[in-house]
Amino acid sequence: GAGVxxxxxxKVAKRGQDVALRCDPISGHVSLxxxxxxxxxxxxxxxxxQNEAQLDKSGLPSxxxxxxxxxxxxxxxxxxxxxxxDSAVYLCASSPxxxxxxxxxxxxxxxxxx
Amino acid sequence: xxxxxxxxxxxxxxxxxNLVLNCSFTDSAIYNLQWFRQDxxxxxxxxLLIQSSQREQTSGRLNASLDxxxxxxxxxxxxxxxxxxATYLCAVRRSGGYQKVTFGTGTKLQVIP
Numbered sequence: 001g002a003g004v005x006x007x008x009x010x011k012v013a014k015r016g017q018d019v020a021l022r023c024d025p026i027s028g029h030v031s032l033x034x035x036x037x038x039x040x041x042x043x044x045x046x047x048x049x050q051n052e053a054q055l056d057k058s059g060l061p062s063x064x065x066x067x068x069x070x071x072x073x074x075x076x077x078x079x080x081x082x083x084x085x086d087s088a089v090y091l092c093a094s095s096p097x098x099x100x101x102x103x104x105x106x107x108x109x110x111x112x113x114x
Numbered sequence: 115x116x117x118x119x120x121x122x123x124x125x126x127x128x129x130x131x132n133l134v135l136n137c138s139f140t141d142s143a144i145y146n147l148q149w150f151r152q153d154x155x156x157x158x159x160x161x162l163l164i165q166s167s168q169r170e171q172t173s174g175r176l177n178a179s180l181d182x183x184x185x186x187x188x189x190x191x192x193x194x195x196x197x198x199x200a201t202y203l204c205a206v207r208r209s210g211g212y213q214k215v216t217f218g219t220g221t222k223l224q225v226i227p
Contacts, residue, residue, distance in 0.1 A: 004157070033215070042118070042203050042217030043158070056214060091157055102148055103205075103215070105157035 002026070004106035006092050012112045013082055021077045021109045025094030032075050033103060034067055035091040043091055049075060079111075087113045116141045118206055120218035127194055128226050135189040135221045137204035142182050145209040149178050149189050151200040152220070158203065162189070166209065194225045 005024040013019050025032050031050055035043035036059075045059040051072040060067070064082075069075040079086055089110050093103040117140045127133055137147070146165045150158040162171045162178040164187070170179040177190040187204055201220040208214055 006157075035217075040219075042205075042219045045214050045216070048214065058214070093158075102160040102163045103158075104160065105150075107155075107157040110155075 004092055004094055004104055006090075006106035006109050008109060009107065010110050010112075012114065014114050015082060015084060017082055018078065018080045019082055019111065021079075021090050021111070023075045023077070023092030023094075023106060025073065025075070025092070026104055027073075028096065029094035029104075030072075030097050031095045031101075031103075032069060033093045033095075034075070034077050035093065036061075037089040037091055037108070039088075046077070046090075082111075082113045084113045087111055116206060116208060116216040118204060118216050118218040120202075120204060120221050122221060123219065124222040124224075126224040126226060129194060129196060131194050131225075132190070132192050133194055133223075135191070135202050135223070137187040137189070137218055139185045139187075139206045139216075141206075141208070142185050143209045144182060145207045147178075147180055147187050148205045148207070148215075149176075149187075150203045150205065152203060153200050161202075191223075194223075196225045196227050199223055199225050 007022045034046040037043040047067045048056040049069045064080045066078045089108040091108045093105045095101040095103045148163045149161040164180045175192040180187045201222045203220045205217045
């Protein structure tokens with residue numbers, strides 16, 4: 001497709017379950033970003049990939065959060081042993097190369113932990 | 115640590131008014147600044163991107179300015195329309211090293227017909 005695609009759009013899980021969120025960036029985009037957006041807040045940076053290399057994961061809130069992009073295209077954000085405070089919208093963005101290019105966002109995955 | 119503040123948090127104006135949204139940031143060592151709009155339940159749509167060496171960017175009825183030394187950016191919307199109703203976010207990318215972007219909390223705009 002022409003834009004960044006995220007799946008699922010909505011995910012409901014029980015506390016303690018593991019979840020996996022998928023991001024399909026725009027074809028050919030080198031940079032990929034994950035953000036967490038709480039209700040009424042701006043997105044918070046989680047992690048950044050350049051191709052398959054995870055260059056910055058300083059925003060991941062705990063070791064329960066893990067992201068990968070093994071072939072430099074599709075990325076998966078995994079959350080283990082989910083907790084209620086993990087409830088948020090998780091946004092993925094991609095850009096062609098480096099910092100001069102604007103980021104293109106997907107519609108996000110709304111995660112609700114019961 | 116970079117902090118980005120947007121004022122006001124919410125704004126309601128009648129259709130046709132010109133308006134200004136404000137964004138301030140604490141660390142002036144930025145690479146660029148980007149303005150987005152976010153519609154309910156949707157991702158972010160890029161509006162304007164200003165490089166640190168630029169003073170302003172224009173797209174249609176939108177004009178964004180950047181004063182890096184004072185840590186401020188403004189988004190000017192001319193002749194507002196109901197379709198402009200959305201949350202507007204500014205995002206600052208730091209200079210050097212990685213691509214970390216810091217977002218403000220947004221301004222929720224409502225344009226009343």
